[in-house]
Amino acid sequence: MLEGRRIVDLTLPIIPGEGGRPFLIERGRTEELTVHPPVDHPWYIMHKVQTISHIGTHIEAPYHCFPDGRDLGSIPLEQLIGDAVILDLSALKSDSLVGAAEMAEVAERAGGVRRGDIAFLKTGYAERRSSPEYEHRPSLTAQAMRYLVEVGVKLVGTDLSGLEGPLTPAHLDCHLVLLEANIPFIENVGNLAALTKSRVFVCALPIPVKGLDAFPLRVVAFE
Numbered sequence: 637m638l639e640g641r642r643i644v645d646l647t648l649p650i651i652p653g654e655g656g657r658p659f660l661i662e663r664g665r666t667e668e669l670t671v672h673p674p675v676d677h678p679w680y681i682m683h684k685v686q687t688i689s690h691i692g693t694h695i696e697a698p699y700h701c702f703p704d705g706r707d708l709g710s711i712p713l714e715q716l717i718g719d720a721v722i723l724d725l726s727a728l729k730s731d732s733l734v735g736a737a738e739m740a741e742v743a744e745r746a747g748g749v750r751r752g753d754i755a756f757l758k759t760g761y762a763e764r765r766s767s768p769e770y771e772h773r774p775s776l777t778a779q780a781m782r783y784l785v786e787v788g789v790k791l792v793g794t795d796l797s798g799l800e801g802p803l804t805p806a807h808l809d810c811h812l813v814l815l816e817a818n819i820p821f822i823e824n825v826g827n828l829a830a831l832t833k834s835r836v837f838v839c840a841l842p843i844p845v846k847g848l849d850a851f852p853l854r855v856v857a858f859e
């Protein structure tokens with residue numbers, strides 16, 4: 637299956653102690669952290685991890701905004717694996733408000749969105765995240781998300797740190813449209829610039845934790 641395919645990692649690495657959000661790891665001997673009996677080996681360690689569910693490349697489940705929505709452990713695998721279309725918004729002017737018309741236009745340029753596609757929104761702003769230019773990134777709208785729901789996408793991803801931007805009318809506009817339609821989304825998708833085709837095969841696999849709203853995951857494309 638992998639023959640002739642290029643594997644592209646679309647995951648941003650998490651470096652404990654770096655970045656704006658905490659990812660704390662504390663090292664200990666296994667017997668200090670669990671009921672494991674002592675082992676005669678100088679290095680036999682485990683870590684305690686303390687973090688926040690929205691860090692790095694992470695997926696958000698309907699439960700993030702809806703108490704009866706699917707949690708991270710309840711997203712069907714079928715929704716996390718499959719064909720992805722790259723919707724390239726990088727030609728938009730700075731400070732763009734992205735509506736349904738803009739989304740339809742980039743979809744057409746990508747050769748169309750098919751029902752059951754994963755849609756990755758590539759803005760090209762990921763590389764400018766720590767520069768003042770990031771403030772001028774595209775702002776997605778509820779109408780743009782409704783377009784994606786109507787054409788039948790099953791999962792959305794973006795290279796931005798959030799779907800909503802500085803010009804999006806309300807903070808949860810995009811969240812609510814997608815999550816209410818049972819469509820999870822991934823923020824901080826990395827490395828989209830490395831893809832050379834507008835369609836790739838993708839596996840985006842979070843650990844299935846019951847009762848969790850979001851978590852980092854590994855996103856891998858095959859092209």
Ligand SMILES: [Zn+2]
Nearest residue numbers: 690694696823
């Ligand atoms: Zn988030």
